[in-house]
Amino acid sequence: MSIRLGDEAPNFTAETTEGQIDFHDWKSGTWAVLFSHPADFTPVCTTELGRTAALKGEFAKRNVKAIAVSVDPVEHHHDWSKDIAEVGGTPVNFPIIADQDRKVSELYGMIHPGEGDTSTVRAVFVIDPNNKVRTTLTYPKSVGRNFTEIVRIIDALQLTDRAPVSTPVDWQPGNRVIVAPTMSTEDAKQRFQQVEEIKPYLRWAAEPSA
Numbered sequence: 001m002s003i004r005l006g007d008e009a010p011n012f013t014a015e016t017t018e019g020q021i022d023f024h025d026w027k028s029g030t031w032a033v034l035f036s037h038p039a040d041f042t043p044v045c046t047t048e049l050g051r052t053a054a055l056k057g058e059f060a061k062r063n064v065k066a067i068a069v070s071v072d073p074v075e076h077h078h079d080w081s082k083d084i085a086e087v088g089g090t091p092v093n094f095p096i097i098a099d100q101d102r103k104v105s106e107l108y109g110m111i112h113p114g115e116g117d118t119s120t121v122r123a124v125f126v127i128d129p130n131n132k133v134r135t136t137l138t139y140p141k142s143v144g145r146n147f148t149e150i151v152r153i154i155d156a157l158q159l160t161d162r163a164p165v166s167t168p169v170d171w172q173p174g175n176r177v178i179v180a181p182t183m184s185t186e187d188a189k190q191r192f193q194q195v196e197e198i199k200p201y202l203r204w205a206a207e208p209s210a
């Protein structure tokens with residue numbers, strides 16, 4: 001069964017480059033970005049994991065931990081990590097799951113047999129501190145992911161969790177937001193700055209501060 005938004009992220013135990021983990025214990029109280037890649041020692045994946053390492057500070061500011069998964073063994077992950085650090089310029093600073101028995105990959109539907117073989121596609125799960133799945137993304141093996149977009153999604157989720165607003169097309173942090181339909185324009189004017197009614201169903205407001 002596929003994992004849908006709002007589902008509880010399935011728990012698992014796994015061997016990783018940072019030792020054995022219980023996923024829910026490992027991410028306790030934090031957001032997590034769980035992402036799969038097809039194979040170690042491949043070029044696109046090398047750039048993706050390097051970028052993830054470089055984003056450690058940005059993730060930490062947002063209370064997010066990253067964790068990668070592929071079906072390769074942990075010794076390969078350790079060897080490949082040296083290349084990732086050399087190419088990307090940052091030591092690998094997050095765990096990589098060695099999912100040789102495909103337990104995690106199958107639990108999260110990361111293997112798409114129509115995509116050529118039994119390696120994992122480029123799946124991303126953004127999971128909140130309550131272990132709820134908040135975003136899923138699936139990219140083909142030949143297309144590297146945009147990790148800046150993953151950070152932007154987390155910013156949007158954290159903003160829309162703390163205020164009754166939504167983010168419009170192409171939103172970036174600091175841009176204006178959309179007042180939730182459940183709030184009257186009058187109430188919005190009390191709560192937010194620069195409220196502007198374009199349509200009864202489209203009211204802009206300045207981004208509320210944290």
Ligand code: BEZ
Nearest residue numbers: 038042043044045141142
């Ligand atoms: C890559 O990471 O470069 C890659 C891996 C599997 C299939 C295609 C590309």
